[in-house]
Amino acid sequence: MLDVKYYKDYSHNYLILKDNGCLSENVYQRKMITENKIKGLLESQERHINGDILLYYEITSRQSLFSIYEGKTIGMEELGKFFLQLKLVNDMLQKYLLDGNCLVLSPEYIFRNLETQEYYFLYYPDPDEGDFTELLDFFLSRVNNEDPKAVEAVYKIADLVAREQFVLDEILKWFQDDVVEGEKSKNRETPTYKGDNQDILAYQGENREETGQAFAPGNFGGQEKKYGKVEWKKIIPLWAAGFLGGAVLIYIMYTFQLSYQEEMYLMIGWIVVAALAAGPGAWILYLSYMNGKEEGQVQLKGEKAYPYVATGEKEDIASRQDLGNTVFIPWTESCENKLYSMDKKNKCHIDLEKLPVTVGKLAGAVDMVINEKSISRMHVKFSKNGNNICITDLNSTNGTFRNGMRLSPNASEVIEPGDEIRLGKLKFIYR
Structure with missing residues (x-):
């Protein structure tokens, strides 16, 4: 039984394992995992505290398999990705002459980087901790019953393990087509919808009809904002033309003696100048009023609790x-x-x-x-x-x-x- 503790410092999260006697005995394995960065393994540090040997495993920005799939199901594609990365890690262990039975295959201690989708395994130099049974029970309880290929694969693996005929290279052939198809489907996925404000709240459902669009200020229930922003690049030239036109008209009034007909033309010019100056101002006031009114309505709507939509197993x-x-x-x-x-x-x-x-x-x-x-x-x-x-x-x-x-x-x-x-x-x- 592993003695596990969790610790967080200023910028790192660690899983800490205390020596159960195996760390002192297996010095080679301990030094290999702490002195090398082995792809697919959690990076570890060796520390000596109060006479005890402790291994600090880096788990920053990683989630355990148990946390990721609690309340959710695992399909054929995800099973394939897991066993493929397990195979790659075993190959790396052979290069460093490390025992593959020392991988701790418990759902709580298998971690995944959710951004890169890579799995990271915990290596502890105690072969008794490498039991596959707990992980297999986890897959049996989490497999998607609506995915017949996944169900068949998990039960076949359970049968092979029970008969001690489990060979990782052989079962990888079952998953090859599903992993390739999954990668292709990712390229066809619809991009995530986001509002103008980055501080938004969204819910994940099975389709957009269930969840609507992302909730954001000014965008509740998929209703688009009707009133735009002030386009200063277009308004400032109009104001400049108005002021320049006014200056020209004033110069004409005080410099030349005008006839009645010319004064009428001058009056029309003043009307045009006034429109250029006042029109953009009135438009700005209108937009400010309407946007303020809309924000008030959004605030009232924002007081309501958002509905929760689960993404895990379907409920009847x-x-x-x-x-x-x-x-x-x-x-x-x-x-x-x-x-x-x-x-x-x-x-x-x-x-x-x-x-x-x-x-x-x-x-x-x-x-x-x-x-x-x-x-x-x-x-x-x-x-x-x-x-x-x-x-x-x-x-x-x-x-x-x-x-x-x-x-x-x-x-x-x-x-x-x-x-x-x-x-x-x-x-x-x-x-």
Whole structure:
């Protein structure tokens, strides 16, 4: 059993493993993984504290397999990518004369960079920790039952493992076509829609008809903004022409003696000059008024809680109706179960009625997307433990705070009504 702790310093997140006796015995393996950057392995550092040998594994900007697929399913393409990278890592281990059985194949300790989609494995020089059973059970529980090829592949792997006939090179042939097809489909995907403001809140659903467009100031429910911005490049030349024309007319009035007909022409000239000067000004006032009126309407709409749309497994109608029968402990009986934003610029609410909910800024990887610079790709998870609602920091860069106290990476705490929750620089109040 591994003795695992998590630690965060100013700019790094670490998973720490204490020596169970194997680090002292297997000096070669320990030095190889700490002195070399082996592709596919978590980078590690060796530290000696109070006479103990500790390995610090770098997990910054990476999420565990367990966190990524909690409440979600795994299809054939994702299985193929995983086993392909597992094969590449095993090949690298052979080059460094390292034992492949020392890869810790537990969903909590297999990490993935959500930006590059690369997997990173934890190497600990103890062959007893390389058991494949826990990972196989995880795949069996998470496989997408609507993907018959994925179901068949997982159960075939389980059968091969049970008969001790599992060969990684052989099963990779099952996934080749699906991985190639998946890469092709990525090139045909529709780009993400974003508003003018980068601090926006969007929800990921199965299609755009379910979720609508990204929610942003001035763009609620897919309604486009009707009033544009002031185009100063076009207005300033008109003003300049008006003032120049006025100067010419004044010069003519005081320099020449004009006939009645010429004075009429001069009057028409003054009307044109007045139109050039006053017209753009009136247009600016009109746009300012209409945009201000529209922002007021948006603010009123922004007070409403946004609907939550899950991206994990599909739920049938009966199970959704059963959610109304949830029993809460006394202090949550009248609780709204929402996080209300305390930021005047970001009136976004997080609905906690349907759990678990993951929040971050990487579309497709989380249930709720908040495009804000201080939010990590997968920042935080809200889940239910009995009658309690828990908040879990997902190895975020800028941290998750409850009532001013920062949560440790992957640590969970129960939240109560009135708690102040901070994600990065965004503050919420739980009601």
